[in-house]
Amino acid sequence: MFTEELMPPTAPVNVPVDILRFNTCGSVDDGKSTLIGRLLYDSKSLMEDQLEALERSADITGGGQINLANLTDGLRAEREQGITIDVAYRYFATPRRKFIIADTPGHVQYTRNMVTGASTANLSIVLVDARAGVIEQSRRHTAIASLLRIPHLVVAVNKMDLVGWSEQRFLEIRAQFEEFLPRLDIKDVKFVPLSALHGDNVVDPSPHTPWYSGPTLLGHLESVHIASDWNLQGFRLPVQWVNRPNNPTDPKLHDFRGFSGQIAGGIVRTGQKVLVLPAGVVTTVREIWTYDGAVEEAFCPQSVTLLLEHDIDVSRGSMLVGADHLPGSSCELQAEMCWMHPRPLQRGRKYLLKHTTHTVQAVVTGIAHKLNMGTLEAEPEPAELGVNDIGQIRLRTAKPLVFDGYAVNRLTGSFILIEPGTNATVAAGMLLPPRELVRSENGDYAI
Amino acid sequence: MTSYHLDHLQHLETEAIHIMREVAGEFERPALLFSGGKDSICLLRLAEKAFRPSDLPMPLLNVDTGHHFPELNEFRDRRARELGAKLIVRRVEDAIASGVAIPAPGEISRNRLQIPTLLAAIEEYRFDCCIGGARRDEEKSRAKERFFSFRDSFGQWDPKTQRPEIWNLYNGRLNPGENMRVFPLSNWTEMDVWEYIQRERLEVPTIYFSHRRNCVRRGGQWLPVTDLLPPKPGEEVRELVVRVRTIGDIISTGLVVSPAANVSDIITEIAAARVTERGSRADDKASEAAMEDRKKAGYF
Numbered sequence: 001m002f003t004e005e006l007m008p009p010t011a012p013v014n015v016p017v018d019i020l021r022f023n024t025c026g027s028v029d030d031g032k033s034t035l036i037g038r039l040l041y042d043s044k045s046l047m048e049d050q051l052e053a054l055e056r057s058a059d060i061t062g063g064g065q066i067n068l069a070n071l072t073d074g075l076r077a078e079r080e081q082g083i084t085i086d087v088a089y090r091y092f093a094t095p096r097r098k099f100i101i102a103d104t105p106g107h108v109q110y111t112r113n114m115v116t117g118a119s120t121a122n123l124s125i126v127l128v129d130a131r132a133g134v135i136e137q138s139r140r141h142t143a144i145a146s147l148l149r150i151p152h153l154v155v156a157v158n159k160m161d162l163v164g165w166s167e168q169r170f171l172e173i174r175a176q177f178e179e180f181l182p183r184l185d186i187k188d189v190k191f192v193p194l195s196a197l198h199g200d201n202v203v204d205p206s207p208h209t210p211w212y213s214g215p216t217l218l219g220h221l222e223s224v225h226i227a228s229d230w231n232l233q234g235f236r237l238p239v240q241w242v243n244r245p246n247n248p249t250d251p252k253l254h255d256f257r258g259f260s261g262q263i264a265g266g267i268v269r270t271g272q273k274v275l276v277l278p279a280g281v282v283t284t285v286r287e288i289w290t291y292d293g294a295v296e297e298a299f300c301p302q303s304v305t306l307l308l309e310h311d312i313d314v315s316r317g318s319m320l321v322g323a324d325h326l327p328g329s330s331c332e333l334q335a336e337m338c339w340m341h342p343r344p345l346q347r348g349r350k351y352l353l354k355h356t357t358h359t360v361q362a363v364v365t366g367i368a369h370k371l372n373m374g375t376l377e378a379e380p381e382p383a384e385l386g387v388n389d390i391g392q393i394r395l396r397t398a399k400p401l402v403f404d405g406y407a408v409n410r411l412t413g414s415f416i417l418i419e420p421g422t423n424a425t426v427a428a429g430m431l432l433p434p435r436e437l438v439r440s441e442n443g444d445y446a447i
Numbered sequence: 448m449t450s451y452h453l454d455h456l457q458h459l460e461t462e463a464i465h466i467m468r469e470v471a472g473e474f475e476r477p478a479l480l481f482s483g484g485k486d487s488i489c490l491l492r493l494a495e496k497a498f499r500p501s502d503l504p505m506p507l508l509n510v511d512t513g514h515h516f517p518e519l520n521e522f523r524d525r526r527a528r529e530l531g532a533k534l535i536v537r538r539v540e541d542a543i544a545s546g547v548a549i550p551a552p553g554e555i556s557r558n559r560l561q562i563p564t565l566l567a568a569i570e571e572y573r574f575d576c577c578i579g580g581a582r583r584d585e586e587k588s589r590a591k592e593r594f595f596s597f598r599d600s601f602g603q604w605d606p607k608t609q610r611p612e613i614w615n616l617y618n619g620r621l622n623p624g625e626n627m628r629v630f631p632l633s634n635w636t637e638m639d640v641w642e643y644i645q646r647e648r649l650e651v652p653t654i655y656f657s658h659r660r661n662c663v664r665r666g667g668q669w670l671p672v673t674d675l676l677p678p679k680p681g682e683e684v685r686e687l688v689v690r691v692r693t694i695g696d697i698i699s700t701g702l703v704v705s706p707a708a709n710v711s712d713i714i715t716e717i718a719a720a721r722v723t724e725r726g727s728r729a730d731d732k733a734s735e736a737a738m739e740d741r742k743k744a745g746y747f
Contacts, residue, residue: 017454017455018452018454018455019455019458047720047721047722047723048721048722049722049723050723086591086606086607086609087591088587088590088591089583089590089591089633089634090584090590091583091584091634091636093636093638098455100634112611113611115611115613116611116612116613119613119614120614120615230451232451240465240468240469240471240472241468241471241472241497241498243498243500243501244501245500245501245502246501246502248500250500253500256500260468260497260498261465261468262461262464262465262468262615267451289500290496291495291496291499292496299451300451301453301458301461301462302453302457302461303460303461303464303465303468303496303497316472340611352620354616354618355616357469357472410614411614411615414613414614414616415616416613416616416618418618418620423618423620423621423622424610425610425611425612425613425618428611428613428614
């Protein structure tokens with residue numbers, strides 16, 4: 001029984017300065033949930049009532065053995081079947097950092113779940129069972145991490161206790177990865193031998209791996225350098241909402257017409273010239289309005305409201321961009337796709353495409369290739385993309401999209417496809433670099 | 448050299464403001480669920496940051512169980528007035544009288560009865576989206592919740608068919624009768640909420656701070672003695688210095704013995720706490736899936 005009387009205030013209050021978002025992926029029984037349970041447990045992020053709830057469920061379902069996976073498997077069906085159904089988010093903090101974990105299940109709908117969990121991650125942990133080594137799932141997860149351009153990857157070689165803590169086995173698995181990593185686009189990869197079940201090299205260094213001199217998993221998560229994920233080159237503000245006070249009592253607000261949104265790239269300064277797209281009109285930023293007062297400059301990913309010098313047609317879906325780095329603009333698009341729906345993607349199908357703050361109609365004009373997960377080779381001109389497939393397609397939109405290549409800007413280079421009727425989100429898309437940029441003669445089109 | 452760096456609260460804030468504005472941009476008739484509790488107090492500040500100097504483009508909605516702490520309702524009404532926001536209150540009492548909510552024989556708690564009351568309010572005003580202050584760290588079925596949480600025409604949540612949520616591209620499309628619940632604070636922890644309250648100097652109801660109150664010990668908790676919860680014969684009434692950590696109904700909210708008299712005391716106390724926030728909510732302890740079951744039925 002825990003007591004509800006709180007401890008006297010003795011612990012120091014640490015305010016962590018940044019957030020690391022990571023996701024864990026692996027196939028069924030690789031021990032993802034156990035690993036997260038271990039991270040929370042050994043970093044003392046679990047509370048007494050959570051432990052008590054664990055013990056309660058252990059008595060009923062686990063024959064008295066505490067099952068760390070029960071911490072993350074939050075739904076009844078998950079506990080009954082011993083599987084994870086949907087992405088679960090967990091939060092913990094150490095004195096050095098705050099962490100957001102997306103636990104992404106590895107069985108059915110794995111691409112859907114992994115893309116959901118990883119799209120906002122700084123780092124991905126791919127779990128491998130030391131006995132099984134690299135399997136198709138490992139390649140798939142690593143390929144998705146690469147496609148989504150997650151900056152850091154950790155290969156957690158789990159269940160090392162079951163291979164006798166063999167350095168030889170660890171090196172074999174590392175070599176299996178290094179065979180296909182060059183075909184992908186991942187800069188920073190770390191290999192950690194561990195046992196989630198027993199806690200070796202998760203939070204505390206293991207006595208069983210004298211041959212491993214690297215950091216523990218948590219040590220790495222706490223210290224990995226997350227150079228800003230945010231693009232600070234090329235100002236982009238997709239307009240979310242036009243801010244026009246109705247019948248304001250303050251006369252100064254009679255002419256207030258602000259354009260609110262989250263900066264999706266770059267920096268904006270008062271007095272700067274900006275191009276309004278798709279109108280193609282140049283104007284000047286008169287004021288950067290925030291609730292906490294006007295500011296001289298603002299940067300990605302801050303949320304702001306811009307007041308412009310000229311009264312021009314700007315609405316939700318418009319984009320304000322800096323004149324120095326121009327985006328592309330086109331109805332003809334090429335994109336890498338993760339298909340997430342049982343109804344396959346075929347040529348000629350129509351969808352709604354949501355990109356930044358606007359939604360347009362789009363038709364699939366071709367499927368360039370599909371990635372073979374066994375070989376990581378591209379198979380040209382497949383008939384369709386099925387659920388969990390990854391491939392490259394061509395699209396035509398009803399109105400031109402103002403965009404950047406995903407490799408340059410995650411926020412202005414990504415989109416989702418929505419199936420009309422069911423409104424299901426069926427795909428995640430990453431745009432290839434534009435063939436042509438917004439033409440600079442528009443730059444002379446000042447008012 | 449300017450530093451283009453956001454700390455964790457600024458990150459959480461800009462994420463939440465973006466979500467608020469997506470709601471205003473994508474829905475016809477949104478509402479913001481405001482109870483006067485600490486999470487929805489943060490929501491209101493985020494709404495101000497998202498929409499000022501305009502008026503909030505949505506009314507505030509509260510389901511009054513009739514078992515609220517009186518301090519909470521006083522605070523709720525006053526905050527709405529101060530903000531110039533429209534406040535809609537729908538009472539479980541009225542829902543019972545009109546047959547919308549039907550108590551089980553002997554059912555005293557109003558927890559379950561909030562659900563039909565809320566769904567009736569959504570229908571009455573044809574709200575297509577309700578913004579709520581739920582956080583994923585509160586409870587493990589909430590850990591699976593999306594920012595944009597789809598509800599079918601019965602108000603039900605189906606965790607197995609949630610829409611994938613990728614980058615910051617939220618799919619808010621609905622067919623008639625369907626509804627979206629949106630949770631801008633999904634990524635916030637209890638600590639983040641209090642740190643934000645401190646940074647923004649937000650006022651909170653006085654019951655969050657330590658005060659003297661008559662309590663009885665029941666089910667391992669200190670419960671406040673009120674007309675709704677008189678002491679049973681043989682129960683000892685004690686006057687203790689207590690506060691609430693999370694606010695539920697007055698008949699089921701456990702009080703914590705605490706000297707925390709201001710927000711910075713509370714932050715220190717939470718940093719040292721060894722039980723979770725919802726450890727003091729009897730409504731969550733009913734079974735391991737108590738929250739999941741209520742959410743599936745249309746709970747907040």
